[in-house]
Amino acid sequence: MDTEGFGELLQQAEQLAAETEAVSELPHVERNLQEIQQAGERLRSRTLTRTSQDAADVKASILLGSRGLDIFHISQRLESLSAATSFEPLEPVKDTDIQGFLKNERDNALLSAIEESRRRTFLLAEEYHRESMLVQWEQVKQQVLRTLLGAGEDALDFSQDVEPSFVSEVGVPGRSALDSVEVAYGRQNVSDMWLMVKQMTDVLLVPAKDTLKSRTAVDMQMAFVRQALSFLENCYKNYTMVTVFGNLHQAQLGGVPGTYQLVRSFLNIKLPGPLPGMQDGEVEGHPVWAVIYYCLRCGDLNAAMQVVNRAQHQLGDFKAWFQEYMNSPDRRLSPASENKLRLHYRRVLRNSADPYKRAVYCLIGKCDVSDNHGEVADKTEDYLWLKLNQVCFDDDGSNSPQDRLTLPQLQKQLLEDYGESHFSASQQPFLYFQVLFLTAQFEAAVAFLFRVERLRSHSVHVALVLYELRLLLKSSGQSAQLLSQEPGDPPMVRRINFIRLLMLYTRKFESTDPREALQYFYFLRLEKDGSRKPGVIDKFAGDTKAIISKVALEAENKGLFEEAVKLYELAKNPDKVLGLMNRLLSPVIAQVSAPQSNKERLKNTALAIAERYRSQGTAGEKSVHSTFYLLLDLMTFFDEYHAGHIDRAYDVMEHLKLLPLSQDSVEERVAAFRNFSDEVRHNLSEVLLATMNILFTQYKRLKGASTGTPGRPQRSMEDRDMVRRGGGLLSQKQF
Structure with missing residues (x-):
């Protein structure tokens, strides 16, 4: 570059410097090169920080904006609150400042809502913490109890990971000690039992009176073998079909x-x-x-x-x-x-x-x-x-x-000679259970499966099925081992302590789920003859009649008449037993009997009571006693009538002498009817209607059998006249 060029550049620089000095508003700064470099670094870092903050703000605005929120207006509203670091109410403003007053009230409402939400959150967290502590403490208590009670044969390991369940409405709050399978049994009755159990128990037409005699009878053992063979053959055929079609x-x-x-x-x-x-x-x-x-x-x-x-x-x-x-x-x-x-x-x-x-x-x-x-x-x-x-x-x-x-030889071979180790029972528990059950060793099978924790609930419910079918051999003593053999029994007969089985099973959840535990204790109810076994109360009180009577009265006052009947029978109070049974039977005697119906259940209960009282010579007050048996006879009359056995129904009615079936007996029946109790008189309309239908059916049948036939039997004419007279008598309003 030539000299003239440098001269011109110098002149321009001097002119620019003069113009800068002439401006008094700008400060005059003198810096060396190091200071300029440091200032540049500070400016650069500040620019990068601001850029990243702006980028974050942009991303937040996009995210909240997609949910319908405006971050700019929200920030302005939050910044407008004067109590930024606390949620105390704002100080009131002067009454003359209307705009300030309204703004203050709005801000106070927002702060109150925030404070209330914060308070509820802390309370809820505290409640959850308390609930968790109760659950942990309950588990510790159960573990301590199991440790204290775990000596000897009853030392069963009940420790398990329990699932949350709030099955029971009463008891200790918190998590249930029942697992998922046990809860399923507790919430509803079992409708589908294992196919094998159903197959092996389908051998009786009527329940056996003597379980031991029935189980050891040749016919029964042959039936068990047939059922087991049928089960194994059906299973193998299904396996064959699956293999082929696969x-x-x-x-x-x-x-x-x-x-x-x-x-x-x-x-x-x-x-x-x-x-x-x-x-x-x-x-x-x-x-x-x-x-x-x-x-x-x-x-x-x-x-x-x-x-x-x-x-x-x-x-x-x-x-x-x-x-x-x-x-x-x-x-x-x-x-x-x-x-x-x-x-x-x-x-x-x-x-x-x-x-x-x-x-x-x-x-x-x-x-x-x-x-x-x-x-x-x-x-x-x-x-x-x-x-x-x-x-x-x-x-x-x-x-x-x-x-x-023989079957006992096979049972001994499987249970004693081979045993659990031969069948790898610890790895395949259900297989060994199947071996024992299919060879009619029900008690040994149940006791073995009870030792397997994850299958314990199944074993208990199999035992309940066998107990209800009267196929379970129970120990005679309450202190016997879970599985035992008693003197005088055949060699391979084993008995199970049914009471201990249920008590051990319900021990872990009876405190958390008492309602479900009571369902199992129900199976330890009265014997068929109406007697009971001595319990803990008998050890401290010689005569429990007063206690039972008080409980029976409480049940009666609550309307639990069927439970009260059983308790009054234990308390040796036949008048209350028969009186309550009369109240229960009266509304249902004219109904059609159906399996599992109220009438069928009450009928079976009444017949069992009548049989026990007749065999024991027990009798209550004469009027209550006669009403009870009359209601039973009327129930028989209606059962025959609904079944279409009109002749047998008519014979029952004629035997009862409740209605006048001839002109001579009208006054006598009317006078006798006034002495009947309300439970009988309330069923008069149904009795009259059923009897009229029976007489009408007999009349049509006799009329069809003797329509103009020469030399018809004289008896048919007499029967027809009797039916016609009976129908006329019943149509009179004598009652």
């Missing part, structure tokens, strides 16, 4: 639907290739004895017979034996046929290489009971099914003891 391509299901085609398809999956040792040919590509075995395993004897017919030329005498076995009601060959089959088995088949053939022969002939047939019965259910098929109930002396298996 592998349709490999199964190649086809042909006529039925068990035979199902087994054939199942063997396409289970036995895809030829097996060594199969000597008697095949049926559609499968060993004949394997097909027969699996047809029997599915419980279909007809399907097995179908296979036998197809291969009969290769099976020798087996067809005749199997046909006899199939037609036998108890699945048993005759002694002669059984001896021939067993002889053939010992001579020819004991060492056969075909495991299915040996298994079928042992099953049909109930022989070689020491062989477990592990090649084909590789599952516990298969082994149990095979052994139950070999159980014998008759002892004709033709078989040696080692070649005969």
Whole structure:
């Protein structure tokens, strides 16, 4: 650049400096280079901070704006509050400042709302904290009680992670000690019991009076075995169907639907290739004895017979034996046929290489009971099914003891010889429970399952079902072990302490859920004969009659008449028992009986009371006593009437002499009717209507039987006249 250029630049700089100095408003600052650098850094950092704060404000405005909130106006309103650091009410302004007064009132309202919300929040947090402390303290108390009571046999580990539940309306506030399964049982009655329990208990038409005698009877034990076999066969057939339909391509299901085609398809999956040792040919590509075995395993004897017919030329005498076995009601060959089959088995088949053939022969002939047939019965259910098929109930002396298996022998083998360790009961508790239950060892099964905490509730409810069906063998003493054997019982009979079972089960939740605990204690109610077992009160009070009477009166005052009846019976007060029963029976005697109805329940209660009083010679006041039995007779009359048995109903009414059925008895019946109680007289209209319908039905029937027929029986004419006279008498307004 030339000299003239620098000169011109210098002149411009001097002129700019002169103009700057002429401006007095701007301060004159002199800084060195270091000061200028520091000032620049401060300005830069301030700019970055302001930029990030602005970006945050922008993001907050966008977020709140999407929810319909204006952050700018909210900030202005909050900043306008003078009490920014406290929520105390603002000081009042002068009355002349109207605008300030209104603003102050609005601000005070906002502050009051904020303060109230803060107060409620702290109270709620404090309440939650107190509730949590109560729950923790209740758990600590329960743990301490369990530790103190945990000595000896009753030391059961009830510790568990409980779920929140507020089932009971009374008791200690907080979390329930019931788990989810137990709560489900507590809230409603069980409607669907396990299929196995239902199957095994479906053996009685009427409840047994002597449980031990019934359980040890041959007919009952045979019924248990039949039910167990049916259950195992149905389960295996379902397993076969699931296997086949889950592998349709490999199964190649086809042909006529039925068990035979199902087994054939199942063997396409289970036995895809030829097996060594199969000597008697095949049926559609499968060993004949394997097909027969699996047809029997599915419980279909007809399907097995179908296979036998197809291969009969290769099976020798087996067809005749199997046909006899199939037609036998108890699945048993005759002694002669059984001896021939067993002889053939010992001579020819004991060492056969075909495991299915040996298994079928042992099953049909109930022989070689020491062989477990592990090649084909590789599952516990298969082994149990095979052994139950070999159980014998008759002892004709033709078989040696080692070649005969009885149900008690099988029970001992499973419970004592093999035991829990053999069946890995700790890893598979339900499997061992199934083994015991299907061999009619109900008490041992319940006691075992009760020791498994997660299945304890199931064991208790199975025991309740057995108890209600009178199939449960209970200990005679309250202090007995949970599972015990009493002197005089058969070898494999075990008894369960039913009282201890329920007390141990309800111990952990009786304080938190007393209502649910009472539902279980209800099963410890009166005996069938109306008696009761001594309890704790009897230890401190010699005569509990006064206490029971007071409780009965309290129940009566609350309208709990059915409960009061039972309590008055315990208190030996027959007048109150019969009087309350008359009040309960009167409204329902004319109703139609239906299962589980009020009438059916009250009828059963009344009949039980009548039977006990008749056998014990108990009698109350004459009028109350006669009314009670008259109501029972009227209930019988209406039951016959509603069932369509009009002749029997008429006979009952004629026997009761309640209504005049002839002209001569009108005055007598009217006079007697005035002495009846209100419970009887309230049912007069229903009695009259039912009797008129009976007489009208008889009249039509007699009229149709004697319409102009020559030489009709004289008795028919007399009956018709009697019916007509009775109808006329009942139509008179004598009552």
